[in-house]
Amino acid sequence: MLNPRDVKSIEDAKAIVEERGLTHVKVGVFDNDGIMRGKYMSKAKFFSSLENGFAFCDVVLGWDSKDQLYDNVSYTGWHTGFPDAPVRVLPESCREIPFEDGMLLFMGEFEGPAESLCPRGTLRKVVDKAKELGFDAFAALEYEFFMFNETPKSIREKGYKDLEPITPDWFGYSMLRNSVHAELYQQILAMSETMDFPIEGLHTETGPGVLEAAITVDSAVNAADKGALFKTFMKVLAQRNDMMATFMAKWSADYPGQSGHIHISLRNSDGSGSSFYDPSQKHNISKIQRHFLAGQQRLMPEFLCMIAPTVNSYTRLIPGFWAPTDATWGVENRTTALRVIPGSEKSQRVEYRLGSADANPYLALAAALAAGIYGIMQEWEPEAQIKGNAYDQCHPEELALPRTLWDAAQRLKSSEAARTMFGDPFVEHYAASREWEEREFRKHISDWEMNRYFEII
Structure with a gap:
């Protein structure tokens, strides 16, 4: 069989x-x-x-x-x-x-x-460009997501208010929670093995009902397949248990947003090992990794709408909530947008911490990888490493990230690098789709506006 x-x-x-x-x-x-x-x-x-x-x-x-x-x-x-x-x-x-x-x-x-618009095809195009330069790309995606004791019917009846998470309070890495809900965790782990998006780590994050799943590393396109299938079938599994899982970037102003971090490494296609690892250099950072890092940093503002693709994405990008606000990098620094993780020949990598859980896995990975590959092509050098709390420091203006989806779409449209790496048809179509998303948002009146203006203004 x-x-x-x-x-x-x-x-x-x-x-x-x-x-x-x-x-x-x-x-x-x-x-x-x-x-x-x-x-x-x-x-x-x-x-x-x-x-x-x-x-x-x-x-x-x-x-x-x-x-x-x-x-x-x-x-x-x-x-x-x-x-x-x-x-x-x-x-x-x-x-x-x-x-x-x-x-x-x-x-x-x-x-x-x-095919020029297809998300999977777009990532494959970037992977092929890396291959032409002599690199094989590998990635691992990790997702935070909130779980609720709700159904598609109940959330609508409640108007998406007063929702009940599956567990209360803040309790990260809780052995208590994962033991009480062991049957749910076992279902998640079993599904991930059967459907070939094996989970390397699964634990509670800090916040009511929030979990984090780290999916095992694979070649770039396979890694995106695994991430996309995980998000799809995690929602299916939750609803089959009369629960709901959300991958919104931020569902409540009271809790941190939900990340979709991307770990990336390059290996030499000729079989000679890691392209990122050089033990003779500080933190083992090779010249290739330095150029790759520089490309990710410099192009982050231009590619942002592929990483943060919804209006809601930008509510997460605020200081103090574990999400970066500028295109910064550091070594083992979780306050920066890019975290270099020094390690062995097998584990040396970059974590693209800007990613949010609501992103399309194919396009988020395509953006993170393409930026790095473009940096190698241009032999760019990164800005100075950030040490300490990146939120408390001033950064060059060119490292500031767009604050709205509309602005991010304009940056993508005007990006020469984006057109080189993804093609004009994709850039035009995808940027237009993000402009549409922002326009749809502008048609609606929020509860905050009603509360603030209805009587007093």
């Missing part, structure tokens, strides 16, 4: 479906916002799609997270009639869904003109 993760070819994919006697399988693609869009597909249709691809309405690249249609993009829209876009099935993406009786899931990737 074939193991789902041993499926590598079209023939393997057909064989495992036949072995399991499945009449249908699940197929899915990821959209701009990192949301998995998919469907059940009959065996006959799936076998045909393995050979020839299949068509998926390109509206999934033309609407937002609430299925509202962009009115400011050229790729698709009412003016094109929302035609189908070709999608190739990725046989090697095969996973078993543990709670669906042997059901298999396969991921897809857009082809043709849509």
Whole structure:
């Protein structure tokens, strides 16, 4: 019997479906916002799609997270009639869904003109650029997320207020909490093994009902696959337990935001080892790692909307809540946006701490990796290392991060580096989608405005 993760070819994919006697399988693609869009597909249709691809309405690249249609993009829209876009099935993406009786899931990737906008395709493009320079990219993603004793129905009935976290109070790294809720933790760990996004560490973070999961390192595209699937199926698992998980950057002004930190390293494609590790240098930082770090630092303001993609993302980027506010770097310093982690030949890396949990894993990793690769290409040097509390220090103006999603979108549009690394079609389309997101936000009146202005002004 074939193991789902041993499926590598079209023939393997057909064989495992036949072995399991499945009449249908699940197929899915990821959209701009990192949301998995998919469907059940009959065996006959799936076998045909393995050979020839299949068509998926390109509206999934033309609407937002609430299925509202962009009115400011050229790729698709009412003016094109929302035609189908070709999608190739990725046989090697095969996973078993543990709670669906042997059901298999396969991921897809857009082809043709849509490939230039496809999040997974965008990351693959950056990985290919790294390969051309002689580097293999590796990454590990870690996510903080809050869990609630709520359902999709109850949160709407409550108007998203007075929500009940699964545990009260602040209690990070709690052995008490993970023992009381051992069955839930075991479900999470078992699912992560079955679906091949194995968790290296799972613990409570500081805040009511918040957990942190660190996913095991893998090659860059595989790491993004693991992160995207983890976010999707963690929400599924929670709802199957009459709970809800949220990956919002910040759901309450009273608690810290939720991060999506990205650990990145490069290895030499010729097999000669780490590109980042040089024991003759201070903190083992090689010349390549120094240039990579400089690129990440210099381009962070320009690529920010790929890392912080929602209006809500910017409520997290404030001093004192474990989220960086400037493009700073330090060695083992968690107050900076970039944390160099000195280690062995195998563990020397950079942690991109700016990342938030609401980011699309493919695009966040593409941005963090592309910035570093561009820095290597330009042989840039980083600014001075930050020691101590980065929040208490003054930084060069060019290191300041945009404060709103709109401003971040403008920086991406005007970025020569972004157009070089991601291509003009992606930059234009993605920046427009972030402008749309900000415009949708501006249509609404907040509770804060009502409370502040209704009677008194």
